[in-house]
Amino acid sequence: QSVLTQPPSVSAAPGQKVTISCSGSSSNIGRRYVSWYQQVPGTVPKLLIYENNKRPSGIPDRFSGSKSGTSATLGITGLQTADEADYYCATWDGSLSAGVFGGGTKLTVL
Amino acid sequence: QVQLVESGGGVVQPGGSLRLSCGASGFNFNTFAMHWVRQAPGTGLEWVAVESSDGTYKHYADSVKARFTISRENSKNTLYLQMDSLRVEDTAIYYCVREGGADCRFDHWGQGTLVTVSS
Numbered sequence: 001q002s003v004l005t006q007p008p009s010v011s012a013a014p015g016q017k018v019t020i021s022c023s024g025s026s027s028n029i030g031r032r033y034v035s036w037y038q039q040v041p042g043t044v045p046k047l048l049i050y051e052n053n054k055r056p057s058g059i060p061d062r063f064s065g066s067k068s069g070t071s072a073t074l075g076i077t078g079l080q081t082a083d084e085a086d087y088y089c090a091t092w093d094g095s096l097s098a099g100v101f102g103g104g105t106k107l108t109v110l
Numbered sequence: 111q112v113q114l115v116e117s118g119g120g121v122v123q124p125g126g127s128l129r130l131s132c133g134a135s136g137f138n139f140n141t142f143a144m145h146w147v148r149q150a151p152g153t154g155l156e157w158v159a160v161e162s163s164d165g166t167y168k169h170y171a172d173s174v175k176a177r178f179t180i181s182r183e184n185s186k187n188t189l190y191l192q193m194d195s196l197r198v199e200d201t202a203i204y205y206c207v208r209e210g211g212a213d214c215r216f217d218h219w220g221q222g223t224l225v226t227v228s229s
Binding site for chain 2: 002032033034035039044045046047050051056086088090091092096097099100101103104
């Protein structure tokens, strides 16, 4: 069982918007920055969002992040079939002194 | 460009040992904390361990504590993971990952090396 909780799957049609939630606690999300990663099957994870809402260079602004209290959310607009992937949230847990990932959310673009 | 290249994976029996290496290039290795992250077949990402840039701190996931040891040689731009008392559940792809900023901002990943623990 992961320290950070994500829905196992989400789906939406091409062109639509989807959000993926990540729920934690005061020892992790509540006091830390959240990052989001995209992993297309068979490939290496890629950083999508860092420090809750910042995008690395090369990541389109269709991807956005937000944080409120002990939860974070990844938003993807203008869905494309290429967005089909697994998405993970991550942060540091100060009580565990450990990195923590969410269990991952599989996005299906119908 | 930043490159992280893992090596040392393979097949080992339960109770055995392996040492993974990660060669880094394209950046000042001695100024970045480095992590190991693993992914068992068909499952999600699991954080394993971190070592600070100067080696002053190391932290481990509970699942590997007292069995795995992270270390680095900044003079050789290399990160290591010594894995002892291996278990079947340690079977995974192990990724070497650069921490580009606070709180698990992993901005560069290696291609991974597969460790299979099986009798």
